[in-house]
Amino acid sequence: MIFTVAVDGPAAAGKGTISKALADRFGLAHLDTGLLYRAVGAKGGDPVAAAQGLTPEDLARDDLRSLAAGEAASRVAAIPAVRAALTQFQRDFARREGGAVLDGRDIGTVICPEAEVKLYVTASAEVRAHRRWLEVGGDAAQVLAEVVARDERDMGRADAPLRPAADAVRVDTSALSIDEAVAQAATLVAARLG
Secondary structure (H helix, E strand, O other): OOOOOEEOOOOOOOOOHHHHHHHHHHHHHHEEEEHHHHHHHHHHHHHHHHHHOOHHHHOHHHHHOOOOHHHHHHHHHOOOHHHHHHHHHHHHHHHHOOOEEEEEEEEHHOOOOOOOEEEEEOOOOHHHHHHHHHHOOHHHHHHHHHHHHHHHHHHHHHHHHHOOOOEEEEEOOOOOOOOHHHHHHHHHHHHHOO
């Protein structure tokens, strides 16, 4: 079975949580594509060389969930040659036998426009900043400013900007519990799986 679920959305909207839950529920492989970019950013040096030489060990680093790695990911993701180096890996993963869930920012628009299910998971900037603040702490106003700046960078980049695919189903998690958001997404996937 080849079956791809593309989950896009901004930082801290819940796309990773939903994606992992969908993969577990339906027995699909999962790829957090943001980890690829976080690993490239965390490696430092020439980002294109880092993307071309990415190894499984790079994806296993324990600092990839830090705020600094997220900021680095957003910066290197704006480099077209970095995106090109990681595109085929993501496409191969998406079309693997047994099905896959990929979450990121351009899965439904660029990486897998043929995905059987496309979700755009979002929430208000304030809700996302609060979630991020609960994870990393710090000054709440600063975290909100960083979320807004990252949105602008991700949505404004020339190559593969963050935006919902034309046929994506929007899931706004602002007022949903994790269980409610997962249930909403799972209903959409189950309907397509038939």
